[in-house]
Amino acid sequence: MARKTKEEAQNTRKKILDAALDVFYVKGVGHSSLEDIAEAAGVTRGAVYWHFKNKADIFNELHQEIHMSFMDRLINTQTQSSLSPLEQLSLLCIESVEDIETDLHKRKFFTVFFLKCDYAGDLAGLLSIQNAQKAESLKITESFFKRAIEKGDLPKGSDTNLLATSLYCYIGGIIHEYLRNPDFINLKKMTRPLIELYFKNMI
Amino acid sequence: MARKTKEEAQNTRKKILDAALDVFYVKGVGHSSLEDIAEAAGVTRGAVYWHFKNKADIFNELHQEIHMSFMDRLINTQTQSSLSPLEQLSLLCIESVEDIETDLHKRKFFTVFFLKCDYAGDLAGLLSIQNAQKAESLKITESFFKRAIEKGDLPKGSDTNLLATSLYCYIGGIIHEYLRNPDFINLKKMTRPLIELYFKNMI
């Protein structure tokens, strides 16, 4: 097979990842063969094996992608807004949840990670990788609450870990419930009320 | 093979279901073979096929089991307590979440349904069955909020659907996050604070 330029090889790699997301979304990770992914990417299985060790490797790479994207956004939200910390956080939550409906790419990601994989067998170890990454982002989220306390927007002595934890559970729960059953939550109508319920009342 | 009494056959069936839950919990649904389940139940694959159509059938039966159990509890909570509707609901939430940690059987169920299956292939149709059942329980949950309004515990005109939805997302999120990463939430310490955050402040 003709050797390609580095750029072309990167392109092939990207095509494989994109194809994998699509195939995983439709068939579930467990029922997607590397042949399915190769075909969807327009290459052969050999190419998939050249770039990735196995299916779990592909899955993990996909997760890295969305984790990085989320972290970027979290950090940018923190540093680039004229809103108060709680307003920043509230807006981030609203936008993140709304993205699930409006951004098909994101919806595929979250559907795959929440509903279309089983965190067993080859994927068993990846949950702890994901968890370590979540701990990282939780700390940053917690820092929003800390800044809010410093600004006097929250009572001194508020438990920032409890607040960050509760917010993660709530937003994660909204996304998960929506993906399980899009008819359960009309995100267009309910995102803001659901998030406001949290930010107006709970804290 | 010796024909058994009806009671013995029911016992075999129960053994298969129990074994399936254990195997699914350890290996994930996708990576559990019917041979694995048969072996764990101390029978052969023939017996599994006698009682169940296929793996999806077993999975669905397991889900029926937990759904019925939850509905019973929801209905009993509603009718048998001297607490106010919101207190009833709050206590139900606390107990349900605490059960995840203390009741291994429940933890296995929720782990299997949230993390160890991929809702694709044979399991694809089962999510909508689960969703229909959830809609049923959501209505009952909503009725707690309605009664609370009637009693004057909540403002007239409160959106009971929003409240029930938000509670489902929150409790589901807590359970999901805990199962993904037991280190993320210390349920012993955090269950009450998390639930109280909701009931004391959000509503």
Added chain:
DNA sequence: TCATACAAACATACACGAATGTATGTTAAT
């Protein structure tokens, strides 16, 4: 500049095992 060697980036072939569903056999409850 050109020739050459190496190997990256694939494509194709090989080898094998696992899991499924169905068919058939067995025995005792009814």
Added chain:
DNA sequence: ATTAACATACATTCGTGTATGTTTGTATGA
């Protein structure tokens, strides 16, 4: 006598990882 409730055997397909083949980009040396 019939058949429920299994156990065992049969038949097949699918998917995986590894081995091997092909071609051209790239580096190096003359």
